[in-house]
Amino acid sequence: MTFFDRFCRALAMPLALVVLFVSLPINVSQAALVTTDQVLAETQSEADRERVLAFLAREDVRQQISSLGVDPDEAARRVQSLSDAEIAQIVDQMDQDPAGQGVVVFLVATILIIFLILIITDLIGVTDVFPFINPIGGR
Amino acid sequence: MHFDQAQIPSPPWPLRPGAACAVRLLRLASRLAGLILAFGLTACAATQTERLLEQPDGLPPRAEIAEVPFFPQERYYCGPAALAMVLAWSGLPVTAEDLVPQVYTPGREGSLRSDILGGSRRNGRLAVEVGRLDALLAELAAGHPVLVFQNLGLDLLPQWHFAVAVGYDLSAGTIILHSGTEARRELPLATFERTWRRGDFWALTVLAPDRLPVTAGQRDVVEAAAGLERAGRLSEAETAYATALGRWPESHTAVMGLGNTRYAAEDALGAEAAYRRAIELRPDSPSAWNNLAYALKALGRRSEAVSAAQRAVAFGGAQTTRYRDSLREIMDDGP
Numbered sequence: 441m442t443f444f445d446r447f448c449r450a451l452a453m454p455l456a457l458v459v460l461f462v463s464l465p466i467n468v469s470q471a472a473l474v475t476t477d478q479v480l481a482e483t484q485s486e487a488d489r490e491r492v493l494a495f496l497a498r499e500d501v502r503q504q505i506s507s508l509g510v511d512p513d514e515a516a517r518r519v520q521s522l523s524d525a526e527i528a529q530i531v532d533q534m535d536q537d538p539a540g541q542g543v544v545v546f547l548v549a550t551i552l553i554i555f556l557i558l559i560i561t562d563l564i565g566v567t568d569v570f571p572f573i574n575p576i577g578g579r
Numbered sequence: 580m581h582f583d584q585a586q587i588p589s590p591p592w593p594l595r596p597g598a599a600c601a602v603r604l605l606r607l608a609s610r611l612a613g614l615i616l617a618f619g620l621t622a623c624a625a626t627q628t629e630r631l632l633e634q635p636d637g638l639p640p641r642a643e644i645a646e647v648p649f650f651p652q653e654r655y656y657c658g659p660a661a662l663a664m665v666l667a668w669s670g671l672p673v674t675a676e677d678l679v680p681q682v683y684t685p686g687r688e689g690s691l692r693s694d695i696l697g698g699s700r701r702n703g704r705l706a707v708e709v710g711r712l713d714a715l716l717a718e719l720a721a722g723h724p725v726l727v728f729q730n731l732g733l734d735l736l737p738q739w740h741f742a743v744a745v746g747y748d749l750s751a752g753t754i755i756l757h758s759g760t761e762a763r764r765e766l767p768l769a770t771f772e773r774t775w776r777r778g779d780f781w782a783l784t785v786l787a788p789d790r791l792p793v794t795a796g797q798r799d800v801v802e803a804a805a806g807l808e809r810a811g812r813l814s815e816a817e818t819a820y821a822t823a824l825g826r827w828p829e830s831h832t833a834v835m836g837l838g839n840t841r842y843a844a845e846d847a848l849g850a851e852a853a854y855r856r857a858i859e860l861r862p863d864s865p866s867a868w869n870n871l872a873y874a875l876k877a878l879g880r881r882s883e884a885v886s887a888a889q890r891a892v893a894f895g896g897a898q899t900t901r902y903r904d905s906l907r908e909i910m911d912d913g914p
Contacts, residue, residue: 470901471908473873474866476805476836480798482866483832487798494796500630535710 485524488531492519492547495534504544510551518551526550625769627712628752632768635749636713642720643746643755644668649762650675657759658682658690661726661741662698664757665785668724669704689739692728692781699785700806703815707795707803709782712772714794716747716754721793723784727756730777739778788819797827804836808843816840831860831867838870847877865894869905876909884909 493516495501502512519527533546561567565575631638647668652660652675659678666673682690682698699706709715709725718725725744732738742758753765775782784792788807791800804819820837823830838853854871857864868891875884888906895902 469904469908471904471906472901473839473842473870474835476801476808476832476839479832479835479866480802480805490798491796 485527488524488527489519489522491534492527492530496547501544505548508544508548510548515548515551518554519547522550522554526554625772628769628772631713631716632749632752638713638716638749639720640750641746641748642716642722644719644722644724647724647743647745647757649757651760651762655688656683657741658695661743661757662690662695662785664743665724665726665783666699666702666704669785669787671702671704673702690741695726695728695741695783696806697810699783700803700810700812703788703807703812704785705788705791705800705803705807705815705819706783706785707792707799709784709792709794710780711794712768712775715744715782717794718784718792719744719747723786723790723792726783726785727775728778728781729771729774731774732777734777737777740774744782788815789822791822791826797823797830797833800826801830801832801836804833808836808840813840813844817844829860831857831864834860835867835870838867838874842870842874842877845877847874850874851878863894865891865896865898865902868894869902872905872909881909 496505496512496516496519505512505515522530530547530550558567559570559573562570562573563576568575647664650660650663650667656675656679659682660675662682663673663675663678666678678698681701682694684691684694696706709718715725715727727742727744729740729742730737731740740758742756744754744756745763746755747753747768748755748765751765752768754768754771756764756766756771758764758766784795786792788804795803800819800823804816804823807816807819817837817840820833820840823833824837827833834853834857838850838857841847841849841853851871851874854867854874857867858871861867868887872884872888872891875881875887885906888902888909891902892899892906
């Protein structure tokens with residue numbers, strides 16, 4: 441028997457025990473009052489979305505968005521269709537740049553990308569968001 | 580704008596002494612270029628100031644809060660001095676000296692922003708961040724002094740500083756600061772914006788919990804109140820939640836916080852009322868039903884508690900296990 445075999449044999453039992461213990465279901469009761477911090481965490485994504493919408497409602501921001509050729513009301517409607525992760529990204533931008541020029545560009549870019557994706561998915565017939573787009577290859 | 584200086588990585592192969600020297604020179608040159616560029620970039624835009632001076636958007640042309648006491652800074656104690664000024668203004672009898680053990684870090688020869696935030700809360704004050712220049716001036720116009728964090732130096736050679744903004748004058752284009760050893764220092768708004776930008780636009784209103792910053796959103800205020808709750812200042816937290824509900828009567832999180840502080844203060848009846856209001860606002864909120872169950876249990880109304888806990892399980896969604904645990908605990912407790 442080589443040294444390596446003996447080494448493996450010596451390790452086998454303790455390792456088996458470790459694996460057994462780690463895989464046992466941990467049964468700690470979570471019964472408790474829900475703390476205010478937990479309530480806050482649960483509503484984070486909702487609050488982020490509200491923040492982006494409030495940002496879009498600012499007069500200077502509406503002007504900037506219009507100057508980029510997007511209707512501000514339409515932009516607000518599209519924000520509703522962004523995912524939580526996308527909203528979180530925009531909020532991140534807002535925190536880095538409180539004055540907001542960069543955010544507007546970022547936001548409009550995100551909204552345009554979503555728009556483009558929906559046009560493409562409409563075209564290939566996966567979605568049907570825009571009634572004026574008919575899927576390629578008929579129905 | 581943040582400017583990262585270019586880093587020239589070391590080549591993976593071994594260098595002859597001459598080559599190493601050349602690389603070092605290159606690094607030095609890039610560092611210098613970075614310094615010059617940083618100068619150029621930070622010297623230009625003060626965009627928020629420009630916009631504000633063009634369109635003051637309903638801000639009064641000037642404002643000053645005369646009642647803010649001035650505590651001159653000693654040694655590196657700008658953090659304790661600035662915090663003491665706003666706390667004393669809010670009605671607490673404190674001096675900078677009292678706050679040194681709470682907010683000063685000797686190893687850093689200064690105070691951290693989180694220390695200032697924590698220090699406000701430990702003293703029972705509602706601390707809410709302000710991140711825009713127009714909001715900062717609006718707070719001043721509303722009579723709230725604002726603690727500001729600045730980098731008086733450059734990004735590469737920072738000199739961090741805490742001061743207290745006590746007023747402004749739009750026609751002169753200045754902001755008035757209690758700063759360092761100088762009371763009522765008038766600084767051009769554009770210069771202030773640049774130093775504040777290098778401090779990540781960090782500023783704080785520190786108010787008694789029955790007053791709210793005029794520019795803050797509902798969530799910022801509720802988070803600040805939760806900070807008071809975490810710091811163990813239950814009665815101040817309760818006041819802050821109640822004040823927030825005065826402005827935003829529909830705030831589910833604020834009314835949950837109100838219930839939680841009352842429950843922690845062993846006012847189960849008050850907690851019950853708050854949780855019932857939370858359920859009125861959101862009938863399918865599992866956390867409200869869960870906490871109501873605990874309040875009812877504390878009041879000795881076991882069967883009601885059990886049915887509330889069952890509702891929490893029913894609405895539990897992804898958290899069902901946790902609410903099931905609560906239900907079991909409440910049922911096990913005996914009649």
